[in-house]
Amino acid sequence: MGVDVFAIAAAALMALGFYGFVAQPHPLRRILAINIFGNGVFMSMILIARWLPDGPDTVPHAMVITGLVIAVSASAFGLALIRRQALNRRSEPGSTDD
Amino acid sequence: MTSSSGIAHRLTWALTVAATLMLLWLVLTGGKGLPYGLTAALLAAAISAWVAPGMVFTPRPLGLLRFVGLFLYNSLVGGADVGWRAMHPAMPMQPRWIDYQLRLQHPASRTLFLLTVNLTPGTLAANLHGDTVRVHAITADTAGELARVEAAIGALFVESNGGEVS
């Protein structure tokens, strides 16, 4: 079996997500990077689902839907936190609790 | 708040939406799951009439025909025109800005105008401020095209309220 092009995409998305998480530490960029990584993971699950001989395996498909909803919900919470940070900075300029 | 947000207005909107959505359901499913479709259509219509009621327009049949014809013709010619310019080695273009005075008043007709202008040969509506539409043009005869579109839309609707402003 040769290299599946989509396997390249899955691996690249994970690698780039990993890189982005470390290289761009701003929270908003990290949320983007995390979701790119997650998309790579989901892509590899879909690829794994394809290797069942008769028809796609729906167990990984279900896992992807669950994972997607969890990742998006957690990201939404993270974005709310980022907006909260912006509010904090605006209310008391020059002070952060970092 | 104008009288247009009254009960009768909302009811008309709800019924129209429900009927349209039922048709949409039929197209989507081919007639299966009708109870679900009916419930969904009624619920969606109720929510829509409660939260965001719109105006129901009755298009004039002839006006509709004229508008659809113009729309399809413009789409095709617009595509061909811009495609020809793109493929032409010299890229013949006269990019410039035009301010067009709009006479249509109702938001829905204005929306339709903006959408159509974007697909008309050589024109692109970039902003609407008051009655002035800022149009980006790349062809020579633009004002005529815009007037033709406006006339077609004006002929499309029976203007029941919102009198003409000169």
Place this chain on the structure above:
Amino acid sequence: MMALFDVVLVFTLVLLAWRCVTVTDVFRAIVVFIVIGLLLGLAWARLEAPDLALAETAIGAGLLGVLLLGTWRALDAGERHACGHHRAPVPARWLAGIGSAGFGLAMLVALTSLDGHPGGAGELALNNLDAAGTEQPVTAVLLNFRSYDTLLEMGVVLMALIGALLCRAALTYQPRAEDVTVDTPLVPVLVTAFAPAVLLMGVYLVWAGTHSPGGAFQGGATLAGAGVLLVLGGRLHGVPHTALITRALLILGTVVFTAAGLLLIPLEGAFMAYPADFIYPIMLVIEYSLALSIALSLLLLFTGTHGLRRGES
């Protein structure tokens, strides 16, 4: 032909992902991220996963996309600048580059080395479809074979919502001075025309979930999308207090799901096992209530508020 399409698609995806993590302008990064989501939907449709294509487009690209853009709007110029220029030091970036390249290569090798495995969960799922109360295998896994995961996932969504509410930083869509929406009737008119249709599409997707691509999550996300449209068009506003109906809808799915599971323990001997005669109606009730709760949870996660109120216009 399709192979060429796949290659182009993958190439574009990788290029865009590269842009998304390296570009300095955060607005561009967000737009690129949304495009990646849409292309992923395309890729997953190609990989025989239409359900996931729908879910990715509705949830991953659509909902997360508007959330990202809304958050971007809430930042001021200094913070937007910081998003691109706050970078790890060069050695750390190099190390991360090497590490992630190695990780990616390892993943590629591992993914390529995998092959089929007879008798796995996937085959069993297909073989037991008759007993699942639904014809659609993905729905069967989500709502029956592994329904426990789905129920707990509803808990995750609820907890994320509690977290977002605790932030008390709602997304507001009052028009700013610079974008006077009154002059462009486009947004309100289109919202009025499209929201009902999107609502119907949401119900259609839930309904279709029993036999074709779709399901509670895709449908729920679409319903939430209609709500997002109404919020963007100024027809719905988030408010800090909550009505009883909102709360009831919010937990409807979780409570119905848990109650069905717990009440049937004495009958069936296991949590979430359903009697064969009633399995179809039970699944139906669960699916619709889940869709409603998902829709409302996602919408409130979007607005970041406890409740919703009708807009004035």
Place this chain on the structure above:
Amino acid sequence: MINLLAGAFIIAGLLFFLAGTVGLLRFPDIYSRLHAVTKADNAGLGLLAVGIALLADTWRLVLLIALLWMVAVIASSVACHLVARHHLREEDQG
């Protein structure tokens, strides 16, 4: 015969897409590029839709395709307008 006609429509549609992409790459500024993308893709999609509709075997499918084309056209027009407006504002602000 029908197949031939459908093929012609589809090929014509793809040609429009090609022209639109060329315009996107060649045109000098953002507004001209928007012209290219919106108009050429709209016409291309329309021809493509007609081609596919000719091959469809039920009226339902034809209606669905028409519906999809309408939604796509409205979406692209709206997007074009909003992008142009955004840029116009940014230029005004300097």
Place this chain on the structure above:
Amino acid sequence: MTEALPALLVFIPFLAGVLQFVTDRRGIPLLPVVTTVITAALTGWLIADVAAHGPVEHFLGGWEPPLGIRLHADGLAVVMLLLTAITGTMVSVYALASHGRHVPGASHFWALWLLLWGSLNALFLSGDLFNIYVTLEMVSLAAIPLVLLAGAGKTTDATLRYLLYALFGSLVYLAGVALVYGIAGTLDLSLAADPLADSGFAGALAASCLVLGIMIKAAIVPFHVWLPAAHGGAPAAASALLSALVVKAAVYLLLRLWTDPLAGLASAPAGQFLGAVGAAAIVYGSVRAFLQERLKLVIAYSTIAQLGYMLLFFPMAVTLAWEGAVYHGLAHGIAKAALFLAAGNVIAYVGHDRLRELSGLDRPLAISLFAFALAGVSIMGLPPSGGFIAKWLLLRAAAETGQWWWLVVLTVGGLLSAAYMFRVLRFAFLRSAGATVDHQGPRPGPLRVWPTMALALLAIALGVTAAPILALLGGMP
């Protein structure tokens, strides 16, 4: 009935948390109190049953693995349930005072805590790799908002960092789950073990992803950066839960995976590597704890150090080490909860927790400080305490396997923890001859004092109850 117990243990607190969020009652937290009592009682029942009849299994939906999900209450799981029930009950009592009716966000605290309890029980009972991903995410998303409850904007940065690391960690874990499914075609912990054992490179990568993801979630050095600010900034009751249970849950998972699905892949070098990471965590965490100026940060860094001891199981991997690591988790959890609750009492009374400005607290806060000292005894590993037993077991394991270098690590770790504990006590007790602090709050009431003391006494009592608990735990799988 007993076979339904695992499901009830998950869903009673879970459902109560959901209802608590929705009803949003501001009165007496009746629902949480009732739920605490019921859940603790059911935990006791399940433990008694497992002790008497061995592990309990529950196939959810009646579907057996590999298709369905299995709940599995074995010795390790019930010991963790025991820890959760003890700490949870005491924290619930404490929170009656600290998150009573007039405290802002009290209703959210109770909702999140009940959801967290259900999530922790779900994690400990789960026998399925993907379900563990979901429960890990539940535990994180119940725990993270708790940090926010410290008040308007104070802990936003810490919470955000915690969330980002947790989310990234769980997705790395999920990548491992995907590979395991690709290799084994099942997600069941036990069924995956055999296919994984001879899976070559893909299996090794899967195991690395699983372990790496968990290490990020467990704040193991060098992924600890999110922990101190989050645990140090949260309200005391929340800090106790986070330090005693939430990070512990991730380390528990490491033990679980290593001995079941990854058993065939676990190699000696990998074990030594994890042990080395643990040693680094012990030294680093202890030194940083010694250098802190704030009481809660000392305790938070101490958590980083103490988690390191549990990693010492991996290089030795014998039954003694197994017992030592699990017992350490139990003892540390109870002692650490006592420490955080005591620190909460100090903050409630003084209004801050800056060490250098604490003095003369021995009279007004006598019981709390005594509890702090008792819990400190267990953290230092002095006899007769639970911490001592755990370290003793680990020392014997090191001697048995001939890996003397872990003896050094254990001894140094003990000395370092003694150093930071005594430093805190010196500030609080020994300078008391001077002026008393001008306190801001009222003296902590009995609801705050006695749970603290009870946990501290339990931490000591664990020194003599080792035999029944280790019997319950059973040998290394």
